[in-house]
Amino acid sequence: xxxxxxxxxxxxxxxxxxxxxxxxxxxxxxxxxxxxxxxxxxxxxxxxxxxxxxxxxxxxxx
Ligand SMILES: [Zn+2]
Numbered sequence: 001x002x003x004x005x006x007x008x009x010x011x012x013x014x015x016x017x018x019x020x021x022x023x024x025x026x027x028x029x030x031x032x033x034x035x036x037x038x039x040x041x042x043x044x045x046x047x048x049x050x051x052x053x054x055x056x057x058x059x060x061x062x
Pocket of ligand 1: 042048
């Protein structure tokens with residue numbers, strides 16, 4: 001699951017919210033890679049199964 005891509009994904013960076021089913025862990029991330037990294041970290045640390053939920057762009061509420 002480890003990826004070392006540094007090239008930006010085409011288009012804008014998507015934002016994700018990494019949530020955990022097994023506890024109240026919740027963390028926002030920019031880009032899928034970071035979301036996956038955060039989720040993997042948490043899974044390795046706790047054995048939980050977090051999920052990354054894509055957040056809508058923040059421009060609408062501004
Ligand atoms: Zn957890």
